Each structure stands twice: as structure tokens, then as C-alpha cells.
Amino acid sequence: MANPQHPSVSHVIADLQRHGLHPEVTWFDDATTTAAAAAEALGIYVGQIANSLVFTLDEEPILVLTSGAHRVDTDWLGPHLGGTIGRASKDVVKAATGQVIGGVAPVGHPHPVRTFVDTALRGYSEVWAAAGHPKTVFPTTYEQMLTITAGTPTAVRP
Template identity: 75%
Template sequence: MPAEQTSASSHAAVDRVVAALAADGLEPRIVWFDDAVTTAQLAADALGVEVGQIANSLVFTLDDEPILVLTSGAHRVDTEWLGEQLGGRLGRASKEVVKAATGQVIGGVAPVGHPSPVRTFVDTELAAFDEVWAAAGHAKTVFPTTYDDLVRITGGTPTAVEPAQRT
């Protein structure tokens, strides 16, 4: 069962996320889990929500630029198709690129709290939910937000991350 953040549950990356959320006018409500929730399904099960409400934070490289794609946990990013839509070649970022771009490690990358802005694309499928959950800087943390706030706080571009129909 997840627990609300207490003063005893702190981590530098999570603290940066909390500060970024507060600076964007949101009341940070960080939920800590006893165990890491490194997949959308694990997070959804722990929270008792639909997997589609989980905003997976995936760092890719678009040509050589690190980008962040916040995608619904209900589906996968079609990297070839999305790369074409964005006008370049999309590839998985290495753990070193993820850490350098976000200041966080794979499994806990939050949409905010990065050392400098990361160009962000927000899956339009997340708009179907009144509440979405995103990682909060550590694999044992998440926070609730809305699709509109997620777009606003990241400066993200609403984007489909897979084609409407696969051929």
C-alpha cells in the first residue's frame, strides 16, 4: 500500500520534483511505495487505477537530442512512426544520457525537476483521464496530476505516440 510523503521519505531527485511542482503552482502530493514500481502495470496495480492513467516517462534521442515522451501506460511508443512525425530518427537513450538530461535514473524519471529543460511530448491518449500519475524522481514515487497540467508544467507538445491504425 502506498504512503503519502513524510519528512523521513526524502531523496534529492524527488526534492527537485517537489520544488518544480510547487514553482508551477501545484501542490506536490508525492506517493511513496514500499517497493519500486518500474512498470506502468505495477504502478497502476499499486494505485488501484487503470494502466492508461500512468504517464510513462521515456527518454529517447531524436537524432542526437535527448527528448522526453510521456506516454500512456496502455500502449507502447511506435519509435519509427513517431520519429517520422517529429522529423528525425528516434532511438532509446542510454542510461547515461537519461541521467545527464534529467538528473534522474531510468525507472523514476519525472516529467519535471531536470537540470535544464528537456523537449517534451505528451501522449494525447492521457487526455482521456481526469487524473494521471507520473513518476516523481525515484522508482518508488509517483504523483497525481491532470493531462492539462502535465502539458503546462513540462511545456510539452501534445502528440500521438503511435499511429491511429497499424498496417
């Protein structure tokens, strides 16, 4: 698909460029609603997909970038982070990130969002994350992800 203009994607690209990164954003013809679908479309392992999940930690929005190979254990992660984790509503996601569920990128948000990066992602030389729209992804590395998000490396399950 040609690279259409979208404000959220433009914010992501600008944020990446501020960090000296210039990855090519891939646009899919259809939204890839699961990590498995995105991995299949890219021809990569599902674990290389960095799912961007917005939760609340004691009512504060947080972003958890987790490997597509497993799910976040919120009952374990909340106490590990010193609080209680809840699912963020679509309104909280949009307010915190400026993006919609399914397209939340690690960057490009109106304000910094406290971010935790799944340590399982460090096992891959390349990971792919949403680029601000449900039909977009971009390649990066685990180390770059930590840098661009000021994220904390964190296991997301025991």
C-alpha cells in the same frame, strides 16, 4: 511508507510548486517497474500512468510522456517529429533529467528537456507520473502536464 528525503524528489516537488501545484507524492515500499504494477498499487487504470521515456531524436534527448496502456511506436514517431528516434542510454537519461530510469519525472530536470505528451492521456481526469525516484509517483492532469513541461501534445503511435 514514510516520506523519506531524496534530492531528485525534492527537485520535482520544487518544480511543481513553482507552477503552483502541491500534489502529494506517493512512496511505494518497492519500485514499481511497470505501468501495470504502478496502476495496480494505486487502484487505477494502467492508461492513467504517464510513463516518462527518454529517447534521442537525432541525438538530442527528448522526453516522451506516454500512457501506460500502450507502447511508443518509434518507427512512426521519429518521422512524425521530423527525425530518427533512438533509445537513450542510462547515462544520457541521467545527464538530461538528473534522474534514473524508472523514476524519471516530467519535471525537476537540471535543464529543460524537449517534451512530448501522449494525447491518449487526455482521456483521463487524473494521471500519475513518477516523482524523481523509482518508488514515487504523483497525481496530475493532462492539462497540467502540458503546462508544467511546456510539452507538445503528440500521438505516439498511428
